[in-house]
Amino acid sequence: MAFAESPLAQPQAETPRLPLLVQLHDWVVTVDHKRLGIMYICTGLLFFAVAGLEASIMRWQLAFPNHDVVSPAVFNRLFTMHGTTMVFLVGMPLILGLANYLIPLMIGARDLAFPRLNAFGFWLSLFGGALLYFSYLGGEGLTGAGTAPDVGWFAYAPLTERAFSRGHSTDYWILSLLVGGIGSVATSINIVTTVVCMRCQGMTLARMPLFVWMLLVVAGMILLIMPPLTAAQIMLLLDRYLGARFFDTQAGGSALLWQHFFWIFGHPEVYVLMLPGFAAASEIIPVFSRKPMFGYAAMVGATLAIAFIGMGVWAHHMFTVGMSTMANTFFAASTMLIAVPTGIKIFNWLATMYGGKIRFATPMLFCTGFLFQFLCAGLTGIMLAAPPFDWQLSDSYFVVAHFHYVLIGGLLFTIFAAIYYWFPKATGKMLSETLGQWHFWLLVIGFNLTFGPQHIAGILGMPRRIYTYAPGRGWELWNLLSSVGVAFQALAVLCFVWNVIRALRQGPPAGDDPWDAWTLEWTTTSPPPEYNFETLPEVQSRRPLWDLKHPHDPDWHHE
């Protein structure tokens, strides 16, 4: 195999440090997928801190009944910005960043298919985010009403029409998502093209790492779901500035039309965010269980099934809008059906661990947390899929708890697992295991303390998006616990930040393959050179490094 004799396996000679300005310039003009990937991930983590801060202020406001920390208007802006930021400026950059960094390395390519388009996509996403936050300064506009957007992250019509949302804050929301959406589409085209055209010798579709498979599906989904969102945003702009009446109910427009447009984007978007989490877990769990992924074909099939069925479930966000019995029944069926492929995945991960020799390094710890918490998220998802149950739970804190179990307990935990797993590859330094354990346990406690009690608040009738509540409704304790949990989560994030800073300055060298892993990215140096591989690798199975390390019993005998 070509990569075995690669001279890149030797440590590179120390290069002289360039002046800071030159280094920064290099980052700005780069078209290297690894640098863009790192910048995506840093962007995501930066906005994660901002959105987390917004959430902390909200939790402080809700810690006690009739608490008066922020005004109602400010609170409404906080949850709008928190939701919009977390989905579009944290989730999307993090998953696109991982895709950017890892896909070429995993399929043995030198870069993505269109490096300049890749840079274009990143900068659009970044400036889209900057545009959203500029609304704090510019949103007031000439007619003067509020600063940042306050219409909620799904911006239901007609609250977004000019009659109810004056000033420019809603326009900033529309335009920033429009710009960021173009960036996501550009990057998705890039990912699909790269995976289809640039796999190395021997890497058939059936030998692709599951990570690449799932990200390929995600990129395909983004291409399908961004256009409806973009169309809806443009219709809303036409309503606001050119007198169209798509969503203007006072002139015969339809409020439900917006909801359909938004959720046909919005629900598949949940899978767009969640599948990369599954993707990371499907790489990490096998390596730390020392076994290949159980049921590779079933995992690919389940991913395709989730993507396919996931396109037909959007109206389960609308069980309470008064749809017909037929529509409610149909969307209940399609939504419940999603549980089957998702269940297959969970069982396949368990089967991978079964009979293995599980090593609880930090990446695996985070995957374990993910399995427990994502199970909870999936089960509350089944409850919400039954329309009558949803008529009670929809738009209550139960839903808030449910989707935070999906996106924090599920996605964020796997993102952290991925960062701990691939950080040594990207930087050449190991993160501290001790700090990693602190990070994990504080986050498990904080996360469950924050979002567990919210299930109960919802069952006790607490609606979401309220800036205050009166005492005596039975909600006080659950809200207080929820707010206390934030402190633990904040400490956990501080451990992570400190861990990264410390590792960058004095972390032990990682070597090429610190985890004794099996996929191609571990054959090159850490960090990889700009061209990734001196000679392009050639593979004969799904685990090329296993074959190399076990020449007597290579994988291709079994696949």
Place this chain on the structure above:
Amino acid sequence: MDRPVHLTNIFDPVSTPAQAILELSWLVLWICAGIFVIVVVLLTYILIRFRRRRADTDEPPQVYGSNQIELAWTVIPLLTVVVLFLVTARTIRAVQNVVPSAEALHVTIVGHQWWWEIRYPTLGIVTANEVHVPVSDRARPQPTFLRLESVDVAHSFWVPRLAGKTDVIPNRDNYMWIEPFEVGLYLGQCAEYCGTQHANMLLRVMVHTRDDFERWVTAQQQPPVRDLSVQAGRDLFQATACVNCHTVRETVANGTFGPDLSHLMSRGTLGAGVVDNTPHNLQAWMQNPQHLKPGNLMPDMKLTPQELEHIVAYLATLK
């Protein structure tokens, strides 16, 4: 009533649709609890049993999959989903496909930013934020059918102990029904984000015995109290812009933008639940409407203290 009246627990239904929902919910919960226990036990067992022992560097046997096992955990969940779906479909029909009977009471709920207008079209009553309905019993069912409309943005009508929520959407009429079988006060509030004061759109549903309900209807149908001792306040009220937004029947006040005040003092709260409805709070509300409920749409009328006193005295007579 032995239970506290204020709880809005969905597991404590007192009305037919909420009861039907709860029965389905228990089934879903038990199935989910079963799955939870199975997976957690399995996961915990695997994590403990198959953790790597120190100094064990051999690779475990490599297993790539098993069609039989994978088929099993595809088919079993699929069957569970089918059962769950069929039961769910039955409950959807049971709650949604109900046609009003002849004796049903009809109430129209109109969502406003940030209060509820309550209309009884067959009884000629208009009130705000409080829905009064008669109790139902098995011998003589007495359901109430609600027609939901909005004049501005989307809201959602949710009184957890009586029924699931239904959104209140402009330019679209939605319907739901309740059939409470216990007398009492049931709370709820707007469940769809509708702008600045979404948090303060309290719903109070009073379930009365049939006699009490008749008495309430008769009282509400009376013309507003005409108390000559507060004539000054009445004249002032009719001479200010109050009348553009509020209605007091048999006066020039016929606005419909704000709540109908004809029987203002028969209601329990002000500002859709922000404070109790007392003359003192009424005065505070009118003095600076933005203080108790910042962002609400009632303007400050800039009344002098004397004018304020007169008008409050007048409004306080509208029982």
